Amino acid sequence: MKAMAFSNLIQDMKLHNVEKEHYSFIYNHFTFDVILSFTANAYEILVAIHTCNWGCVLEMDRNLNVYMQDNDYYSLCKILKLNWNNDHFNSFLFLQLLSEKAPAISSKQGVDYRYLQKYLSYRNVDEKEKIYFCGWNDHITDKRIAHNFDKTEFYFGPSVANYCRRNNISSLWTADKYRIIRYSNPWD
Structure with missing residues (x-):
């Protein structure tokens, strides 16, 4: 999916030398935390629902093409209690929602490294x-x-x-x- 709604935010982040931007939104009664980061090759999008200990990392290329792994999509569907058959919810709609909920301009503050510690729990831990x-x-x-x-x-x-x-x-x-x-x- 091409996430064009990120383009304004990315341009503003570049203009102000901000490498990480945080935003959140509510969908289906869950609060999603999102961090858009610049990487050496393109962009990385960290997505989390802290109350459910769910999260994933999405890679986005320089042309704003982003893809969600099937296992991340299915685990998200389970938490949201949504699916394609009943709700017409799919990964494309979720990725579109992620980009459309992004702010148009940067907060110009970046993201403190300590805030990123919350995301460590999404690694596979027994x-x-x-x-x-x-x-x-x-x-x-x-x-x-x-x-x-x-x-x-x-x-x-x-x-x-x-x-x-x-x-x-x-x-x-x-x-x-x-x-x-x-x-x-x-x-x-």
């Missing part, structure tokens, strides 16, 4: 390596089904795990020690 507690996810709002009860019980005991089971709450874990937060009860 669940057993996610040993740092980073919060609670109350699934009442997103209508998903809670999980991680065994891990919750192991670390926090049966009373906390049973509370999570009854209230559809998942414990959140990361392999990134910089995202660790201090433990608090899920009912606080």
